[in-house]
Amino acid sequence: MQAVQVSTELIDKYGLAGPRYTSYPSALHFADDFQDDQFLQDLKAQKDPISVYIHLPFCRTMCWFCGCNKIVTRKQDKADRYLDYLAKEMLLWRAQLTDVKVGQIHFGGGTPNFLNPQQIDRLNALLRCYLPLTPDVEISVELSPDVLTEDQVWAFSRLGAKRASIGIQDTSPIVQEAVNRPQPMECNINAVRWLREAGFTSINVDLIYGLPHQDRESFKQTIQDVLELEPDRFALFNYAHVPWFKPTQKVFASDIFPNPIAKLDIFQDSRETLEAAGYTFIGLDHFAKHEDELAKAWNNGKLQRDFQGYSVTESKAILGIGLSSVSQSPKAYRQNHKELEDYEAALDAGQLPLAKGLALTVDDGIRRTVINRLMCQLKLDFSDISDELGIDFAEYFDTSLVDMQELVTDGFVEMTDTGIAVTELGRFFLRNIAMQFDAYRERQAGRCSQTL
Ligand code: SF4
Known part of the structure; x- marks a missing residue:
């Protein structure tokens, strides 16, 4: 694939603000006065197993670029209390899922491996006790290699996880220092080795281009470093700089980012290298080995897109559980409370922790x-x-x-x-x-x- 030439005129003309379209309408249009009726009706009507997304919001440190809903803390017992509330929420959902099974579960964050192995085992017990899982339920988890231990990997394996997505973002120490995420390659190498040894069958690596101090040469090295890990998939995300929405991003001086032309060059270099290494370029920003089911779904026109990005999952309904989680159904979106206090208060009152949502028009x-x-x-x-x-x-x-x-x-x-x-x-x-x-x-x- 030859590099595509993109002129500065086109970049100036089309370098606009716009959604990533992981949903339509975007979450910006969710309304506070949304009632759950439409979503619950859609959920109960599902004939095929649904997907569940469970948000585990805690992180030990703050990465300055981060756009996720997270709580930065060193207090491990916060996760115990959070699991208590996840149990309450699962119990409320169970009452709505009388004829519906759960065929897929994805754990996102935050950092799911903030939980220690005992807490992961408890999470496993909650799932088995409260959610109506299919016997072959597929489970995936997002992991941060910088704080991952081998014991946590085995705990997620006991829970049934077979797919993992690890956040690397960039391997340059200069970039890592600028974004407050030191992560030596040794952490990434260990993470992949432990996951393979524990029987994980699919490993995705998340990278971000457009971060401070990145340039073509530094990111070429990042791609080479990560290729050594032989992941099954890559997600190569365009950094979303939204300091008015995520104030921690204000720490970045405006002149330390690669400009749009440099970003496109970084993306094209990466694409060229990954394609030469046997990966298929998928949609907007994903890559997968030719034999991976994501690449097959892309080639067969079966690819799906939801709040987690591209997937092969065909579920018509995704139920979001936990702080700030978004659910989607054929005719509605709904989102849980983003503040822990509000989330807990709703559950203490015996109510689903609904904050806002949207019933889709025709x-x-x-x-x-x-x-x-x-x-x-x-x-x-x-x-x-x-x-x-x-x-x-x-x-x-x-x-x-x-x-x-x-x-x-x-x-x-x-x-x-x-x-x-x-x-x-x-x-x-x-x-x-x-x-x-x-x-x-x-x-x-x-x-x-x-x-x-
Ligand atoms: S570990 Fe992940 S969720 Fe937590 S602050 Fe860093 S990027 Fe955000």
Whole structure:
């Protein structure tokens, strides 16, 4: 794959704020007065096993770049208390899941391996006691190698986890110091060895480009270092600089970031190296070995996208449990309280800890399908999607298609009477292309991270 040339004019024109489209509408539009009825109705109607996301929010230190919902603490007993409340929440959900099974569980954070092995074993017992799991439930976990121990890996293995995603971000000591995340390669090497020995069958590595002091040469070294670990997948995320939303990011001086051209160069270098090493470039920012099921899903048009990014999971409903967790169903999103005090108070009152949400309109549902299809398949067949959604696509999106002409002229999209397809150049501007179908784009301007 030859490097694509991206001009400064295009970067200036399209370097806008825009959603990552892990959901549509984005969480910015969730409302405080949302009632749970629609979500509960959708949940109970599920015929196939659902997915569950469980948020474990604690971290020992703060990484300055972080955009997650987390609680930084050294007090291990906070996790004991949190598990008490997770148990209360699971018990409330169990009452709603009388005819529904759980086929997948993902633990995210925060740092799930903030929990010590005894706490992970207790979490295992809670799951088995309170959630209606399928016998072959698939379990995955996000891990931070800098604080990971071998005993924790075995505890997650006892819990049934077979997939892990490890956060590395960048291996340069200069970058690590700037973002307050020292993580010698030894930690990463140990993490991967322990996971393989414990029988984990899939390891993903998270990297971030666009961090302070990164440049092409330093990030080439990061990619080489991580390739030595032979992960099954990579996620190569564009750093989201949103200091108005995540104030810890204000510690960064504005002149220490790579500029948009340097970021695109870093991404293209990485893509070239990873493709040469046997990884398939997937969607916006993922890579997987050719034989990995994520790469197969991409090639078969079965790729999915949800709050955790790209996946092969086909669940129509994802139930979020724990602080700040988001749930999604065919017609609604809901989010738990983000503050621990509010989360606990709701559960002490015997209520689900609902903070806000959104019941999708028919229009939201249509646009969600269209945007998701673009993000996962990079193309739209007007006839197929018209049949699927019960609309005349060209008529429904007449304004979007007129606006799309400019993207055709700029070389991002090829459009015919039957459909549109994103070009290689357009993959760098995928979020901008999806924005053409976003009815909320004016309202969310300036509240999202930069697309480039
Ligand atoms: S360990 Fe992960 S969740 Fe915690 S502060 Fe760092 S990046 Fe954020």
